[in-house]
Amino acid sequence: MNAEIITIGTEILIGQIIDTNSAWIGEQLNSIGIQVNRITSISDKKDHIISSLDKAFQDNDIIIMTGGLGPTNDDITKKVLTEYFNTELVLNEECLTNVKEIFQRFNREVSEVNLLQSHVPKACIPIINKAGTAPGMWFEKEGKILVSTAGVPFEMKWLMTNEILPRLKEKFELPHILHHTTLTTGEGESTIAERLIDFEVNLPMHFDIAYLPSPGRVRIRLSGQSTSFKQLELEMSELISSLELLLEDLIYGYGKEDLSEVIGGLLMSNNQTVSVAESCTGGAISISFVANSGSSDYYKGGVVSYWEEVKSNVLNVSPDIIKQFGVVSEEVAIAMAKGVKSTLNSSCSISTTGIAGPDGGTLDNPVGKVCVATVVGKETVSNTYYFGGSRSKVIERAKYAALNQLRLQLLSIRK
C-alpha cells in the first residue's frame, strides 16, 4: 500500500519553517505497513494543489494532506477540495457542536470565520478534531483515500493518532514492516560498507540496508517487509546478529540511544562516576552527558581548561610537561584526565586537547589533531586522532572519539 504526503504552505517553500510534519507522518504510516512514496510541499495556490492531487491519485493509494485549513483567507485547501470532488460545502452539525464546545472551554464567543469551519464538502466523511476547530476530511475515490488535516502539528498528530491511522488499518490489509537501526562510531561510511559487502549481497530480497552518516558516527538501518510478523522478527534478529559479528568493535548502541547515555548505563551498573577535562572540545562532552535526564547519577562535572594556566591552576598539569611535550600531546591529555579525576573525585575521567581550527595549525600539530586520554580507576588509555572538516566537525568528531575511547575501556575492563 503506497502513500503520498502533501503539505501546503508557502512558509515551507521559502525555508521559513522546516517541515517536521511529514517526517512524523512518514514514521507513523510506515509503522503500520504503509509505504510513503513521495512527500510534496506546495504553496497555497489552486492550480498547484490540483495538479499535485492528480499526480498523487495517479501514483498512490493513500494521500495525507496537511495545511491550508485555517480560518483566514490565505487558507484555500477546503475550497479547492470541494471543487476537485465536484461537490458543495454543507454545514455539519457535529462539527459545529465541536467548535462551540472548544470556544466555550476558553469562555470565548465563536467568531464568524470559525463558524465557517463547520462547513465541510458534502462528498467527504468529516472527522471531528478534538484538538482544534478545523475538522479532518476523509474522501474516497475509486478505492483510494485522501485525508486532509490541519497543519498545526498538535492538531494533525491528534487526528492521525486517534482517527486516521485506526481507520486506515481497518480499511486496508497491511503488510508488516520492521526497522532496526545499529549505531556505530570509529569508522566512516565507506569502510563500513566494505566490511559489509558480503552481508549486503546475501541480504534477503525483502530487506533493505541504508547507511546514515553524520560527523563522528554512522547509523545503519535494516528494513524488512513481510506478511508474517513472526518470520520478519526472526529474520531481523538473525541479520542483527551477523551485523554484530562483522562490526562488533564499532557498535555502541541501537535505535535512538546516545553514546553518552550508553556510557551512563555502563558507569551506573558499576557504581562509577565520570568527570571531564576539555580543551578543544570546549564543553561539548560535558553537555552531551548533561543532555541526558538523570545524568547526575554518574556525571560529576567538568573543567574546560581552554587557557594553559587553567590546565595548570585548576587541573594541576605541570607546566614542565606542557613545555616538554607541547600542549597538544598525549602526555598533557593524561595529566588533564588524572587532574580532573582527582580534583572532582570521580572514578573515571575523559580529557581532550587539540587543534579545532580553522587557524592555529602547525606542521607538528595540524588542524584536526586531537589527543584524548581516558582513566578508569588506575588504568589510563591515550590516543592521538586526526580529524577532517570544519571547526564544528572536528569538535563533534573529537567528542565521539573521546566518548567511545572511554566506552571501549569500560568494556575491556569488564571482560
Added chain:
Amino acid sequence: MNAEIITIGTEILIGQIIDTNSAWIGEQLNSIGIQVNRITSISDKKDHIISSLDKAFQDNDIIIMTGGLGPTNDDITKKVLTEYFNTELVLNEECLTNVKEIFQRFNREVSEVNLLQSHVPKACIPIINKAGTAPGMWFEKEGKILVSTAGVPFEMKWLMTNEILPRLKEKFELPHILHHTTLTTGEGESTIAERLIDFEVNLPMHFDIAYLPSPGRVRIRLSGQSTSFKQLELEMSELISSLELLLEDLIYGYGKEDLSEVIGGLLMSNNQTVSVAESCTGGAISISFVANSGSSDYYKGGVVSYWEEVKSNVLNVSPDIIKQFGVVSEEVAIAMAKGVKSTLNSSCSISTTGIAGPDGGTLDNPVGKVCVATVVGKETVSNTYYFGGSRSKVIERAKYAALNQLRLQLLSIRK
C-alpha cells in the same frame, strides 16, 4: 524564475531524518530571487526519480536535487541521471585529484568505491566538491538547469554557497531581493509582533516581514524585492532604523551573528576575559564561546559544577550558602560566578544553577527555574528566570538568558 527541490533518500520518507536541506535551499534560492514552487522527497528508486524529473522539468526552470550520491550501493542518483540524459559515465581527472587530495589529508588510502566517485556523466559539467568526495553535477536541458549535489548537509551547503548559487546568478537575470535579519532575545514571538503592529501595517507592499522563533531568541527577517537595488537598499535601511527604535532593548545582533560572538567583540574591545561556571546548562555556554574561531582571545575556560561538592571544592562556594538558600538560588549563582572568576583569573564571569527537568522539580524550585549571575569587574548582577519546555529547551533558553545578561551588563557599564 521557478525552481523545484528534489531530495532523494528513503530515510526522509520513513521519518528517520527530518529534511532540513530543503528549507535551507529554499531560503537560499529565495534570497537570490528564485521562487521555489515545489519540494519533492522521493526514495532511491529509479522509476520514482525519473518520473519526478519529468514533472519537475515540465513545471520549473531550475531543479536542485540532493542525495543519493554516496559511495554505497543504495545510492543510485548518478546512475539514474546518466541514463536520463542518455549519456555515459567517464572518469574526470579533476574530480579524481580532489578525491585523492581529501584522502591524502587524512593519511588514508583511497578505497575502490571512493575512486568510482570521480566518474561523472559525460553530459554534465562536474562541480568540484571541496567539502567531500562526491562532485556536484550541472546539467542543462532546453535552457533549464538541473543540479545534483550530495545530501550531506555541509557538503550540499558548501557546493550551493561556493558554486551553484553564483552560477545561477550568472546564468539568469534575476530581480533584486534584499533580506535583512535582526536578532533578538528576551521576549517571545507574540510580544514582539504586538510591538510591531503599526510597523507591519505601514510596511511597503514590496516588503515582507517574517518571525523566526527558536528557543531563547526570535529572528526577524525583512525581505524586499525591486528592480532598483539602490532604492531597495535605501528603503531597507530606513526600515531597520525604525525596527531598532521599536525593539532596541531586545536586539543583540544582525544576520548570522551568534550572541557569544557579540559578547566576544565587546570583551576584546575592552581587553576583558570571561570564565563560566555552569550547573544546569552543563557546558552549553562554554561550547557556545569555543564554537567561535579565535575565542581563546577572550574565553579562558569554565567549570561544570554539576555535583554540589564540585561547587564547593572547585568554585569555593561555601556549603553554608547552599544549605541556607538552596542550590538553586541567586546567592549560590553569585558565589559560583565569583568563584570561577577568581579561580580562573578572568575579568568577567557567568554562572547558572537551575532545574532543567523533566524530573527534580519542587514547589519552590519548579522545572525551568534558573538563577543566573554575571560579574564584570567588581559589579555583580543576578536574576531568576522561569523557562518552559523540554530539558533541551530549558538549557537552550537559560544559555541565551545568561549570555544576554552579560551582554547588557557590559553595555550598561560602557555607557
